[in-house]
Amino acid sequence: MDISIQFKKGALEICVLVLIHEKDRYGYELAQSVSEHIEVAEGALYPLLRRLVNEGHCTTYLQESSEGPPRKYYKLTPQGEIHMKKLVIEWKRFVSNVSNLIERGNHL
Amino acid sequence: MNKSEFISLLSNHLSALPPEERNELMEDYEAHFAFGLQNGKTEEEIVRELGDPAELAQEALGNRSVPLNPLYWFGEQPQGQTSTAPPETSDIPYRKAASAIYAGLFFLNLVMLPLLAVIWAFGLALVLAAVSGMISPVFLVLEYVFNGPFLPAKAFAALTMVGIGIFLAMGSRRAFSGIIKLSASYWAWNVRVAKGVKINE
Numbered sequence: 001m002d003i004s005i006q007f008k009k010g011a012l013e014i015c016v017l018v019l020i021h022e023k024d025r026y027g028y029e030l031a032q033s034v035s036e037h038i039e040v041a042e043g044a045l046y047p048l049l050r051r052l053v054n055e056g057h058c059t060t061y062l063q064e065s066s067e068g069p070p071r072k073y074y075k076l077t078p079q080g081e082i083h084m085k086k087l088v089i090e091w092k093r094f095v096s097n098v099s100n101l102i103e104r105g106n107h108l
Numbered sequence: 109m110n111k112s113e114f115i116s117l118l119s120n121h122l123s124a125l126p127p128e129e130r131n132e133l134m135e136d137y138e139a140h141f142a143f144g145l146q147n148g149k150t151e152e153e154i155v156r157e158l159g160d161p162a163e164l165a166q167e168a169l170g171n172r173s174v175p176l177n178p179l180y181w182f183g184e185q186p187q188g189q190t191s192t193a194p195p196e197t198s199d200i201p202y203r204k205a206a207s208a209i210y211a212g213l214f215f216l217n218l219v220m221l222p223l224l225a226v227i228w229a230f231g232l233a234l235v236l237a238a239v240s241g242m243i244s245p246v247f248l249v250l251e252y253v254f255n256g257p258f259l260p261a262k263a264f265a266a267l268t269m270v271g272i273g274i275f276l277a278m279g280s281r282r283a284f285s286g287i288i289k290l291s292a293s294y295w296a297w298n299v300r301v302a303k304g305v306k307i308n309e
């Protein structure tokens with residue numbers, strides 16, 4: 001269970017980057033979209049988003065909405081896009097390596 | 109747990125963050141609640157989805173103490189990333205915040221301790237008034253012994269004083285438990301604030 005939480009934390013950053021890459025999104029929307037795919041503590045998004053902004057991978061802008069508070073949209077910077085692509089490549093390599101290992105274990 | 113409990117818990121756990129950063133983060137969570145409620149969720153549901161405030165705070169604080177080299181559980185460490193500052197300097201704002209908090213506590217106590225002393229003195233005065241009211245018949249007897257003439261009016265006055273004394277005694281019991289609770293929680297708060305700083309130093 002604990003291990004699975006660690007997995008998800010590692011994956012959360014990629015998920016968020018990919019989702020923002022698709023289109024600009026605001027916090028709550030991101031939480032919803034992430035939850036559709038993986039079960040994760042949605043609250044962890046906000047510290048993560050803050051870090052992404054601080055590291056220059058994202059920028060934010062506010063947009064008024066007809067109902068509710070103004071939405072803080074997150075937008076991927078060119079640097080963030082490079083970061084995302086790097087992470088995705090690393091992720092794929094890692095996952096395939098682990099799968100290979102598991103497969104090999106099954107044949108023994 | 110409802111929204112206000114969640115918010116205050118989280119805000120407590122985040123007390124080591126610089127205020128402006130904490131406020132921004134808290135605003136993010138407030139907005140999350142607003143959107144969730146708008147989508148027809150209950151506060152409890154939203155809190156459950158958000159997760160444990162202590163863990164979230166850990167996340168936020170953890171990001172802060174090691175912001176430059178995010179730890180990936182896969183792949184190599186990203187090397188020569190666009191780190192804007194060397195790691196050694198990263199905890200300096202922290203130290204600053206810590207000393208600011210200690211200084212703040214010092215000046216707060218400069219005001220609060222005398223104020224608490226005044227409250228304690230008030231409680232003590234209440235007790236003394238209650239006691240002297242209740243033993244006023246004794247004084248009446250003493251007065252009779254030393255000064256002579258006995259007036260019924262004085263006896264009635266003493267009786268009234270006893271009544272007032274009893275009421276004051278009941279009141280002062282309450283007041284005292286309140287004062288003790290107040291002092292204890294103020295002390296606990298002091299310790300918590302000071303310790304919160306130490307943990308993250």
